[in-house]
Amino acid sequence: MCVIRKSTQVIMEHLDTYIYELIAKKLSDQCNEAESATLQQWLDASADNQAEYAILTQLWQDSPRAITPKREYNTAAAWQKTNKTLQPATGKIRAIGLKYAAAAAILVLLTTGAWWLASRPSLKEQELVANDGKIKSFELPDKSIVTLRQGARIKYINGYHNDQRVVELEGEAFFEIANDPAHPFLVKTPNQSVIEVLGTSFTVQTGKDSTTVIVASGKVKLGAKDDPSAVILASGEKGIWGNGQVSAKHNDDPNFIAWKTGILQFNDQSLLEILPQLADFYAKDIRIDDSYRETASQQKATITFRNQSCDDVLHELQLLLGFHYKQEGDTVVISQ
Structure with a gap:
């Protein structure tokens, strides 16, 4: 079992574990539509990927496991659970070889309290573009809903970054943010303005030199990073950031999300x-x-x-x- 643990650590240091996260989510029925599509692309890429998925699925079915993922990451405790979980499948692990044994260990680790992998060096970045002449609506990993206007582009990671939910936006989008006070939601723009979400739903329109935010419900904070002059916008208010200055006023445009409705x-x-x-x-x-x-x-x-x-x-x-x-x-x- 020490050999499996060492090999697994080596794999986690040199490979992106994102696919293993997706497999674990898929097998525990927690994949969203975008994640399922990414996993399917990986499966379609090669017969080896399909064979590995089949073996891990079988190990999953044969091994006891924790059902409810936790966000706390305790390396020692997670490895202890992993070792115990893998013991019933020891015979199968020896039969399938070290590569699959290490992969199985990663998979079980991800399902026993290590979903967020705070210790890994990088997180998988995703990018979506509404480039087909239509608006595009989708769900982020945290269950927030984003609707991109035609031509808009958004980048995000598949987990948390420094305990924050961070996206980068070019163009215009409407956000409906899932409540999670412990993990602030930030929208960064090409002109260096930052929107920190304190409420629920709002629209953001980015330009080369300015950002416009209109709040439909809840509150958001608009300004540059670490800007003491940032303003807090409440429902029904409009904020404009540009050239290092920010202003706020009542929104008198009933058509600010007409492109969506x-x-x-x-x-x-x-x-x-x-x-x-x-x-x-x-x-x-x-x-x-x-x-x-x-x-x-x-x-x-x-x-x-x-x-x-x-x-x-x-x-x-x-x-x-x-x-x-x-x-x-x-x-x-x-x-x-």
């Missing part, structure tokens, strides 16, 4: 105010003819659109307000 609402707003929001929502260039701008600033509408095409929306506004529009190349031009 598909619902656009306008309450007594002028055509001059409505059209930029349509341009952002539909990712189109919509221009008002200079001769029509003054009239457009006086024409107002109270109307709601639900999952409608840009052409349908413009047609309804045309019937309501009486303007004309036409396509000129990639630009929609509004005129009298």
Whole structure:
């Protein structure tokens, strides 16, 4: 058993144990959709991977094990449990060789209180991009839900980093954070701003030089790292960070997550105010003819659109307000 322990330690020092974590999660019915997909890719990569998975599955089925994972990591206690757990399968371990014996030891270790592996040198980084022209919604390992707007990119690790849940965001996303006060949730952006989650749900829009945060529920803190001037935003508030400065105000935009809900609402707003929001929502260039701008600033509408095409929306506004529009190349031009 000492040989198995030594070999396992060597493997854990030189190999990424992420796949073994996924196997342990899969066998204990705790894999989420993204993790299951990653494991399936590993299985599809080679027949050797499939054979190893089959052997570990058999060892799992033949060995007693702890069912409920714990976050405390006690190396000595974990190894003691591992040794005891492997004893009923000793004959099989000798038969399958040292490589699988060490892998089995890792697998059992992961299921007896070492899920978070605080002692390992690195954690597996994941990256997701909403690059197919559609929004993408998925669940993080901590059960938080993230919805990426088209073109957004997020990076995260499969566990905790310094007792924190950390993601890196480019673009725009809506976050619904799982409650875990012991492990703060941080969103880092390319412009060096940091959002620390103190509540539940919010949207983040990152730019080259600024970050905009709008809180739907709960509270978040917005500022640079270790910034004493960071502001705490409550539900219904909007914060903007840029050039080392941060400001906060009431959010008066009911359409701040229209890209996620598909619902656009306008309450007594002028055509001059409505059209930029349509341009952002539909990712189109919509221009008002200079001769029509003054009239457009006086024409107002109270109307709601639900999952409608840009052409349908413009047609309804045309019937309501009486303007004309036409396509000129990639630009929609509004005129009298």
